Amino acid sequence: MEEVWGSNPHSSTSWGPKSRVYLGRVSDFGMHRDISPDTFQSHASSFGQEAALYAESRPDYPDAAVLWALEPVAGRSPLRVLDLGAGTGKLTEALLRHAGEVVAVEPDPAMLGELRRWLPEVRALGGSAEEIPLPDGSVDAILVGQAMHWFDLDRAAPEMARVLTPGGVLAGLWNTHDDRVPWVAELSRVSDRSIRTFRDWSPEGFDLAMPRFPAIEHAAFPHAHRRTAESLVATIATHSQVLLLPEADRSALDGRITSYLRSLPETAEGEFDVPLVTAVIRGVVAS
Numbered sequence: 198m199e200e201v202w203g204s205n206p207h208s209s210t211s212w213g214p215k216s217r218v219y220l221g222r223v224s225d226f227g228m229h230r231d232i233s234p235d236t237f238q239s240h241a242s243s244f245g246q247e248a249a250l251y252a253e254s255r256p257d258y259p260d261a262a263v264l265w266a267l268e269p270v271a272g273r274s275p276l277r278v279l280d281l282g283a284g285t286g287k288l289t290e291a292l293l294r295h296a297g298e299v300v301a302v303e304p305d306p307a308m309l310g311e312l313r314r315w316l317p318e319v320r321a322l323g324g325s326a327e328e329i330p331l332p333d334g335s336v337d338a339i340l341v342g343q344a345m346h347w348f349d350l351d352r353a354a355p356e357m358a359r360v361l362t363p364g365g366v367l368a369g370l371w372n373t374h375d376d377r378v379p380w381v382a383e384l385s386r387v388s389d390r391s392i393r394t395f396r397d398w399s400p401e402g403f404d405l406a407m408p409r410f411p412a413i414e415h416a417a418f419p420h421a422h423r424r425t426a427e428s429l430v431a432t433i434a435t436h437s438q439v440l441l442l443p444e445a446d447r448s449a450l451d452g453r454i455t456s457y458l459r460s461l462p463e464t465a466e467g468e469f470d471v472p473l474v475t476a477v478i479r480g481v482v483a484s
């Protein structure tokens with residue numbers, strides 16, 4: 198499996214270590230090794246086509262991961278947090294437990310609609326990481342769930358730095374499948390790597406890509422997602438590389454995953470825990 202390093206089509210800088218942005222593995226983009234800006238954009242904006250399924254099927258985030266992300270600004274009151282690329286509000290919901298004020302920003306109208314339906318009390322705005330509809334210095338923390346790899350970091354990094362207060366923190370969180378567990382590693386193979394796995398994940402690149410967030414730390418937190426064979430297939434169907442498959446390929450993939458899960462004692466029947474690791478990076482904005 199090859200990694201996709203530095204091929205962010207948005208990047209204005211040349212190929213090389215200084216311009217590297219972690220985009221995940223080839224699996225994140227199906228067969229597209231050298232992805233064009235159009236392909237990248239179609240993946241980044243694919244989630245809304247199954248917004249309700251996304252809301253129903255994707256995992257939430259563990260409190261320990263959220264608290265670690267917020268640690269550099271813990272104690273501020275009221276703690277003002279932006280959930281950027283908020284989708285249907287999976288991370289927003291966790292933030293409501295730990296922040297005084299939460300605002301969500303999301304570019305996709307269908308995802309935003311689900312968020313507003315699910316969390317009507319949250320201030321939810323249309324916008325993107327590259328154009329955040331908030332004033333300068335207006336939030337203490339920006340948390341990004343499963344979305345930072347879709348940002349054009351050349352534009353988003355200064356924009357995120359702009360809306361943070363001095364000493365504010367930016368954090369990215371990813372729910373990865375724990376492929377140190379053998380059946381999960383095999384699931385990754387059976388699904389043509391349609392799932393993001395922990396051993397594939399790497400924090401490398403973000404410190405290079407973001408001079409405004411010079412010291413990037415990372416941490417990982419155990420997590421789990423309670424699923425059945427059917428609902429796990431539905432979850433995987435919300436991943437961008439599956440959303441964009443032709444119908445026949447998608448249903449063949451569903452069939453392969455279902456047969457595999459039915460063949461295992463751990464997952465053949467009823468509910469089981471899918472082992473996840475929530476990987477987090479955080480960095481305090483440069484003064």
Ligand SMILES: C[S@@+](CC[C@H](N)C(=O)[O-])C[C@H]1O[C@@H](n2cnc3c(N)ncnc32)[C@H](O)[C@@H]1O
Pocket residue numbers: 241242244255281282283284285286287288302303304305308324325326327341342343344347348349
């Ligand atoms: C995998 S979903 C994650 C949603 C949510 N944060 C979660 O944890 O479930 C990725 C989200 O990033 C959003 N997105 C894509 N490009 C973006 C950008 N440039 N700025 C902000 N959000 C973006 C998509 O619309 C989508 O809702």
